[in-house]
Amino acid sequence: xxxxxxxxxxxxxxxxxxxxxxxxxLLQHFVINSxxxxxxxxxxxxxxxMGTNWLIQYIMQPVLIFGVIFHFIMGFILEIRNKKARNxxxxxxxxxxxxxxxxxxxxxxxxxxxxxxxxxxxxFWIPEINTKYIQGDMSGLLADGEGYRYxxxxxxxxxxxxxxAFYCLGFVFLALHLLHGFMSAxxxxxxxxxxxxxxxxxxxxxAIIIPLGFIFxxxxxxxxx
Amino acid sequence: xxxxxxxxxxxxxxxKGKMVDYPISDISPDMSFLEMLDVLNEQLINKGEEPVAFxxxxxxxxxxxxxxxINGEAHGPDRGVTTCQLHMRMFNDGDTIYIEPFRxxxxxxxxxxxxxxxxxxxxxxxxxxxxxxTSGNTIDANAIPVNKHDADDxxxxxxxxxxxxxxxxxKNSSAMLFVGAxxxxxxxxxxxxxxxxxxxxxxxxxxxxxxxxxxxxTGACEVExxxxxSLENIARMNREYLKASLKG
Ligand code: SF4
Ligand code: FES
Numbered sequence: 001x002x003x004x005x006x007x008x009x010x011x012x013x014x015x016x017x018x019x020x021x022x023x024x025x026l027l028q029h030f031v032i033n034s035x036x037x038x039x040x041x042x043x044x045x046x047x048x049x050m051g052t053n054w055l056i057q058y059i060m061q062p063v064l065i066f067g068v069i070f071h072f073i074m075g076f077i078l079e080i081r082n083k084k085a086r087n088x089x090x091x092x093x094x095x096x097x098x099x100x101x102x103x104x105x106x107x108x109x110x111x112x113x114x115x116x117x118x119x120x121x122x123x124f125w126i127p128e129i130n131t132k133y134i135q136g137d138m139s140g141l142l143a144d145g146e147g148y149r150y151x152x153x154x155x156x157x158x159x160x161x162x163x164x165a166f167y168c169l170g171f172v173f174l175a176l177h178l179l180h181g182f183m184s185a186x187x188x189x190x191x192x193x194x195x196x197x198x199x200x201x202x203x204x205x206x207a208i209i210i211p212l213g214f215i216f217x218x219x220x221x222x223x224x225x
Numbered sequence: 226x227x228x229x230x231x232x233x234x235x236x237x238x239x240x241k242g243k244m245v246d247y248p249i250s251d252i253s254p255d256m257s258f259l260e261m262l263d264v265l266n267e268q269l270i271n272k273g274e275e276p277v278a279f280x281x282x283x284x285x286x287x288x289x290x291x292x293x294x295i296n297g298e299a300h301g302p303d304r305g306v307t308t309c310q311l312h313m314r315m316f317n318d319g320d321t322i323y324i325e326p327f328r329x330x331x332x333x334x335x336x337x338x339x340x341x342x343x344x345x346x347x348x349x350x351x352x353x354x355x356x357x358x359t360s361g362n363t364i365d366a367n368a369i370p371v372n373k374h375d376a377d378d379x380x381x382x383x384x385x386x387x388x389x390x391x392x393x394x395x396k397n398s399s400a401m402l403f404v405g406a407x408x409x410x411x412x413x414x415x416x417x418x419x420x421x422x423x424x425x426x427x428x429x430x431x432x433x434x435x436x437x438x439x440x441x442x443t444g445a446c447e448v449e450x451x452x453x454x455s456l457e458n459i460a461r462m463n464r465e466y467l468k469a470s471l472k473g
Contacts, residue, residue, distance in 0.1 A: 008399075008439045009429055009466045078439045082397035085438030087330045091231070091244050092323035094297030095396065098448035104396055106441060184442040190467065192460030 011074060016188035018071040019181055023206070025064055030210050033217050036154055044148035048140040051128065051150075072114055079107045102180040109177040116170030123157055158221035167218045171211035178207035226252040226313060229321040230265065232277055235334050242334065244323075254314035258301060259284060259291060261313055262324075278337040284309040286451065289386030292393070293338055294325040299390035299449045307388060307451045327393035331400070331435045342389050344435040345403060349387075351431035352424035353407045355416050369415050379413040382406045384452040391446035391454070397438030402446040404432050405458035412465050422472050425465040 004010035032050070035043035050056050095104050102109070131137050142149045158164055182203035186192070191199075227250045235242030249268075252261050259281050266276035282290035291308040295301035301311045316322060324338065332340040357363060371379075383406075391402035408425050411417025417424070440459060447456045 004470050006433075007429055007466075008401075008433050008437075009463055010470070011439060012441075013463065013467065078397075078441065082399075082438035082441070085330050085398035085436060086328050086396075088328055090294060090297065090325055090328055091233075092297040092325070093294075095445070097298050097302070098394055098445040099396070099443040103441070103443035180442075187442045187456065187460055188463060190460045190464035192457045 011078065012188045015071065015074050015078070016185040018067045018074070019185040021063075021067045022071060023178075023182065023185070025067075026210060030213055034213065036151060037217055037220050040151040043154075044140075044150050047150035048148055051132065051140060052138055068117065072110070075107065075110050100180060102176050103184070106177060106180060109173045112173040113170065113177060116166070116173070119166065120170075123163070124153075127153075155221045155225050158218055159225055161222065164218050164222045168215050171214045171218075174214075175207050175211040178211070179204065182207055226250075226254060226316070226318045226320075228252060228261075228316065228319070230324060231321060232324045232338070233326055233334075234277070234337055235326075237336055238333060244325075252313055254312065256313045257284070257309055258293070258295070258311040258313065259309050278335075278339045280339050281309055286310045287386065289388035292327045292340060292342075292389060294323075294327055294393055296323050299327065299393040300388075300451055304448070305451060305453055307386075307390075310451075327389050329389075329392050329398035329437065331398065331437050332389060332392065340389075342387070344437070345387050345389065345400070347435065348400070348404060348428050348431045349407065352420065352427040353411075355411060355420060357416075366416065371414060375413045378457075379410050382409040382413070382454065382458050385410075385450075385454050386452060388451060390449050390451060392437065394445040394449035395438065395440070396443060396445065397441055399440040399446075400432050400435070400437040401440040401459045401462065402450060402454055402456070404428055405456075405460075405462040406454045408462045408465055409458040412461060421465065422469040425462060425469045429462075429466055 005014060032043070032046050035046060140148050140150065142152060158167075183196075183200055186196075186199060186203075227248070230247040230249055231244050232247060233242060234245045247265060249261070249265055252264065256264070259279070262277060262279055269276045280290050280292055282288040284291070286307045286309060289307070291300075293300065293308045295308065295311070300306060300308045301315065303311050303315050326332075326334050326338045326340045327342075331344045332342055335341050385403060385406035387403065389403070392398050392400050395402075408428060411424060412421060442456070442459075444456060447454065
């Protein structure tokens with residue numbers, strides 16, 4: 001068991017496990033965000049619960065941050081090692097003949113998602129941490145005390161068109177990343193069997209519907225504010 | 226057919242090497258790719274130049290010896306064939322054809338288009354075999370019942386000819402399809418169970434030590450493999466490896 005991360009298959013497995021975790025997180029993030037379109041009150045309540053529940057805040061949140069950082073660092077390590085495995089490149093290489101653009105450019109879609117996440121953290125996560133843990137305001141209420149602040153803060157962020165455009169672009173790269181990543185994670189943990197065809201369809205749907213949904217939410221708040 | 230060939234020339238392992246242009250004319254579309262190279266070499270020899278070194282042996286798609294990265298694809302643009310089975314009718318009159326060696330740090334060039342694929346042999350030595358006692362009361366392999374489905378999959382995996390096209394096509398120079406096939410052909414059979422744990426651990430360890438890259442599931446290997454070895458074999462190897470790692 002020792003040193004499993006030192007083997008190529010171990011690294012592949014670890015990459016897939018962090019991917020599964022992130023894909024489940026993405027799904028719950030999407031479901032909660034959808035509430036902001038359907039019912040702002042329940043969006044506020046769920047946000048308050050997620051933002052103050054100790055299990056989410058002190059256990060799930062650190063695990064998530066670790067998962068994100070691990071997935072990125074591992075991705076870079078793999079890229080560097082793989083580049084080294086071919087010391088002289090081909091004068092002519094026809095990659096499109098045997099593989100998808102998405103599968104060959106995971107590092108680039110991943111890099112854009114990393115930039116997106118940095119901006120996303122600055123936009124939402126850091127102000128949230130500041131309000132709650134530095135200023136010590138755990139009430140989740142607006143400054144005037146009239147109801148929860150979460151919905152207000154969310155819609156406010158989507159007023160500037162540049163941010164909406166940047167977020168949409170981020171989701172496009174997320175879709176490209178997932179179009180390969182979803183099935184790739186299953187293959188990495190050794191799941192390639194009679195369910196694979198069905199799972200492929202599901203993976204494509206997931207990779208397109210979730211980012212498209214996020215884009216819809218961003219646009220919805222931009223035009224409804 | 227008249228063609229322009231762009232061929233990788235490299236005197237020896239230490240030479241830097243470069244692409245060199247060779248115009249060639251009157252090539253029959255019915256020739257195999259290697260026959261076309263034979264014609265070129267004959268002309269080079271007649272001119273007193275050094276012929277192009279390339280690997281080949283059976284010339285019927287069995288031995289896995291011929292290699293070549295042709296116009297950006299291992300074994301050229303056709304599917305399910307090795308370079309010796311590739312025909313010139315796959316190309317058009319006037320085409321420019323790039324001919325390069327299989328590229329991977331683990332497959333160093335020996336000369337021109339010839340690469341050293343003995344890394345594959347060392348992976349095989351690490352566990353690609355079963356031990357059978359030949360003490361006189363050996364059980365005939367056919368006397369051991371094997372589920373038809375498993376037997377078919379094991380045979381399919383065993384068709385791998387060790388050509389290395391999977392490594393050459395992979396953007397990561399990963400050898401997972403080859404090793405997956407070699408692990409699978411035994412993992413599926415009762416004869417392979419005794420050494421199953423050591424086999425997969427040792428073969429993967431050797432594969433990593435040889436400097437092959439990490440698989441990212443692009444699937445290029447499966448498309449370019451002349452024997453149609455399936456990605457399922459890599460998934461099976463991953464399962465076998467995890468099982469073996471947990472066992473210790
Ligand atoms: S898996 Fe296919 S491409 Fe790879 S060595 Fe075997 S036959 Fe060649
Ligand atoms: S020469 Fe034997 S497979 Fe091509």
